[in-house]
Amino acid sequence: MxxxxxxxxxxxxxxxxxxxxxAGAFVRVSxxxxxxxRAHEELxxxxxxxxxxxxxxxxxxxxxxxxxPETTLLILYSDGTLATGAHNENYxxxxxxxxxxxxxxxxxxxxxxxxxxxxQGRIIIQMQYATPVYINGVHYIIxxxxxxxxxxxNLEDISRIILFSIIIATSLAIFLGYLYSTTFxxxxxELTNAAKRMAEGKLKTEAxxxxxxxxxxxxAGAFNNMAKSLNRLDTMRREFVANVSHEIRTPLTxxxxxxxxxxxxxxxxxxxxxxxxxxxxxxxRITLLATDLLELSHFDNNQMTMTMEYRDLGxxxxxxxxxxxxxxxxxxxxxxxxxxxxxxxxxxxIRINQVFVNILSNAVKYSDENTNIKVATKVTKEKFIxxxxxxxxxxxxxxxxxxxxxFYRVDKARSRESGGSGLGLSxxxxxxxxxxxxxxxxxxxxxxxxxxxxxNKENI
Amino acid sequence: xxxxxxxxxxxxxxxxxxxxxEGYEYxxxxxxxxxxxxxxxxxxxxxxxxxxxxxxxxxxxxKKIRQSSEVPIIMLTAxxxxxxxxxxxEIGADDYVTKPFSPRELMARVKxxxxxxxxxxxxxxxxxxxxxxxxxxxxxxxxxxxxxISLTSxxxxxxxxxxxxxxxxxxxxxxxxxxxxxxxxxxxRTVDVTIRRLRTKIEEAPENPQYVLTKRGVGYYFVxx
Numbered sequence: 001m002x003x004x005x006x007x008x009x010x011x012x013x014x015x016x017x018x019x020x021x022x023a024g025a026f027v028r029v030s031x032x033x034x035x036x037x038r039a040h041e042e043l044x045x046x047x048x049x050x051x052x053x054x055x056x057x058x059x060x061x062x063x064x065x066x067x068x069p070e071t072t073l074l075i076l077y078s079d080g081t082l083a084t085g086a087h088n089e090n091y092x093x094x095x096x097x098x099x100x101x102x103x104x105x106x107x108x109x110x111x112x113x114x115x116x117x118x119x120q121g122r123i124i125i126q127m128q129y130a131t132p133v134y135i136n137g138v139h140y141i142i143x144x145x146x147x148x149x150x151x152x153x154n155l156e157d158i159s160r161i162i163l164f165s166i167i168i169a170t171s172l173a174i175f176l177g178y179l180y181s182t183t184f185x186x187x188x189x190e191l192t193n194a195a196k197r198m199a200e201g202k203l204k205t206e207a208x209x210x211x212x213x214x215x216x217x218x219x220a221g222a223f224n225n226m227a228k229s230l231n232r233l234d235t236m237r238r239e240f241v242a243n244v245s246h247e248i249r250t251p252l253t254x255x256x257x258x259x260x261x262x263x264x265x266x267x268x269x270x271x272x273x274x275x276x277x278x279x280x281x282x283x284x285r286i287t288l289l290a291t292d293l294l295e296l297s298h299f300d301n302n303q304m305t306m307t308m309e310y311r312d313l314g315x316x317x318x319x320x321x322x323x324x325x326x327x328x329x330x331x332x333x334x335x336x337x338x339x340x341x342x343x344x345x346x347x348x349x350i351r352i353n354q355v356f357v358n359i360l361s362n363a364v365k366y367s368d369e370n371t372n373i374k375v376a377t378k379v380t381k382e383k384f385i386x387x388x389x390x391x392x393x394x395x396x397x398x399x400x401x402x403x404x405x406x407f408y409r410v411d412k413a414r415s416r417e418s419g420g421s422g423l424g425l426s427x428x429x430x431x432x433x434x435x436x437x438x439x440x441x442x443x444x445x446x447x448x449x450x451x452x453x454x455x456n457k458e459n460i
Numbered sequence: 461x462x463x464x465x466x467x468x469x470x471x472x473x474x475x476x477x478x479x480x481x482e483g484y485e486y487x488x489x490x491x492x493x494x495x496x497x498x499x500x501x502x503x504x505x506x507x508x509x510x511x512x513x514x515x516x517x518x519x520x521x522x523k524k525i526r527q528s529s530e531v532p533i534i535m536l537t538a539x540x541x542x543x544x545x546x547x548x549x550e551i552g553a554d555d556y557v558t559k560p561f562s563p564r565e566l567m568a569r570v571k572x573x574x575x576x577x578x579x580x581x582x583x584x585x586x587x588x589x590x591x592x593x594x595x596x597x598x599x600x601x602x603x604x605x606x607x608x609i610s611l612t613s614x615x616x617x618x619x620x621x622x623x624x625x626x627x628x629x630x631x632x633x634x635x636x637x638x639x640x641x642x643x644x645x646x647x648x649r650t651v652d653v654t655i656r657r658l659r660t661k662i663e664e665a666p667e668n669p670q671y672v673l674t675k676r677g678v679g680y681y682f683v684x685x
Binding site: 246249250252253254255256257258260261264280283287307310311312315319344349350 | 468470471474475477478538559560561562563564631633648649676677678
């Protein structure tokens with residue numbers, strides 16, 4: 001169980017238990033006190049009644065010896081010796097009763113809940129009352145006690161009821177606490193999930209607002225507002241990237257066409273040729289950057305449309321090699337290939353060509369002159385595998401894990417010279433991801449690099 | 461005469477300069493409305509058509525031109541997106557050049573698109589027939605049954621190339637090289653779109669073609685009887 005739920009339930013249960021115990025104790029004590037008062041009043045009334053009898057008829061009145069099951073009466077002289085009484089027990093043990101001691105001292109004494117042992121050795125609880133009276137010139141002590149069994153039973157009943165109530169209340173508290181805490185946690189869980197969805201890039205996420213008035217509802221509202229703002233920002237960013245990379249094309253076209261035309265006009269000037277070539281190359285670089293940025297923003301926003309069809313990977317690969325061969329020839333590099341036939345796969349051929357060309361042109365760029373680039377294919381039970389191996393400068397282990405990151409440059413000076421956008425391999429990764437294909441890179445500094453691209457045959 | 465429809469004056473100017481140097485005549489329209497008017501009145505040999513223009517855009521100009529003319533149209537697009545290229549070809553453009561382009565590349569495209577019916581020159585056959593389709597290489601006509609079908613020069617070249625080697629399968633890349641006549645790096649989809657357009661013109665049911673067939677994963681071929 002999630003801890004906030006547990007905490008809420010524990011808090012709820014603790015509160016209920018606390019209140020129930022306090023209330024239970026209060027009831028228990030109150031009922032005890034009521035029983036005590038009742039017994040006190042009853043016994044003092046009886047004592048008055050017997051005092052009247054003695055006053056009228058002396059000690060001989062039979063009512064003084066009448067046996068009652070609930071109450072026992074003893075009339076004592078002021079020294080504590082028995083005058084008369086109605087009792088069925090060995091009363092000698094009663095003379096050390098605190099009530100009698102109090103009465104001998106001259107006070108009306110009531111002792112509630114007095115534990116005594118009866119003849120069978122059982123503990124019984126009594127309410128005792130003793131009062132000194134002065135009748136017809138003699139000092140007596142009227143001592144009455146009653147069995148508190150019923151009162152004790154009442155109290156025990158009440159205790160049981162209280163205990164039972166506590167158990168019921170606790171169970172109810174757990175149950176209601178669970179329901180109640182769910183009303184807290186459900187919107188929170190929902191919010192958490194919404195935040196997770198958002199972190200995954202699904203910016204159109206909206207959290208459900210359960211209750212507008214409470215703080216969690218407010219939080220959900222604030223979250224949705226935040227999501228809306230993010231969405232707006234993201235749209236702005238997307239449009240910005242798209243607009244910039246689009247708008248920039250018109251001035252780039254002007255620069256490129258004019259530079260190239262000028263270059264063809266000014267054939268005599270070597271400096272003009274060299275400078276105009278530089279301008280031309282730089283325009284190409286900005287163009288590539290703008291194109292790649294636009295493409296990546298499409299991937300980011302799941303706007304990339306793929307035109308999937310059954311194509312022979314070997315055919316695409318041969319075509320890619322042909323495209324790169326011009327570059328390789330300039331550096332006197334040899335591209336050798338061993339390509340199997342019938343590697344028909346469900347792909348977007350233009351995108352896959354882009355993947356091969358990107359990796360191949362990197363191989364050309366990052367290899368010295370007079371080196372070899374080897375392209376091979378392998379067909380396994382489940383996969384078509386394309387390997388592209390160069391004898392180039394290689395990538396250090398440290399850089400290897402970063403090469404698919406955007407704008408990550410292994411060798412800044414060299415990549416600037418080679419004119420890449422720094423986004424090529426990121427695009428490769430995105431395209432392969434969309435084909436559920438994987439890429440694996442192995443490299444040794446100064447030895448060369450191997451790219452291994454695996455396509456699932458399942459795509460067929 | 462080549463018609464340049466481009467709202468960006470400096471780009472129109474440099475295209476004109478290069479066309480002139482290559483020995484072509486040209487006229488310039490700086491917006492879509494003028495462009496459309498000139499295309500219909502002056503009967504140019506080729507149209508260079510920018511897409512993003514105020515007024516009517518290049519797509520609509522292309523559509524309107526196609527209603528009455530099969531003149532080769534090269535779209536100049538600032539958008540590199542696949543969808544736009546395909547859309548341009550679908551509505552009847554023959555070719556497209558992505559901005560920023562190199563003037564030399566543009567001239568090559570102009571030449572390639574003006575280069576008409578080169579294929580039959582090296583051939584002695586005059587008429588190719590297949591099922592109820594007749595291709596007359598001398599008259600540059602394609603008839604199906606008794607109706608003449610109006611094809612653009614690219615569509616004509618494509619059907620001739622395929623029909624000459626009935627049954628032989630050509631990859632998109634081969635077709636690009638042979639029919640389009642220049643390296644058309646990476647954009648083999650141009651072939652797909654042109655094939656699709658051709659099918660809508662000659663097939664009864666383009667989705668279930670009888671003449672121009674697809675070999676899955678490889679390319680296209682003309683039905684062998």
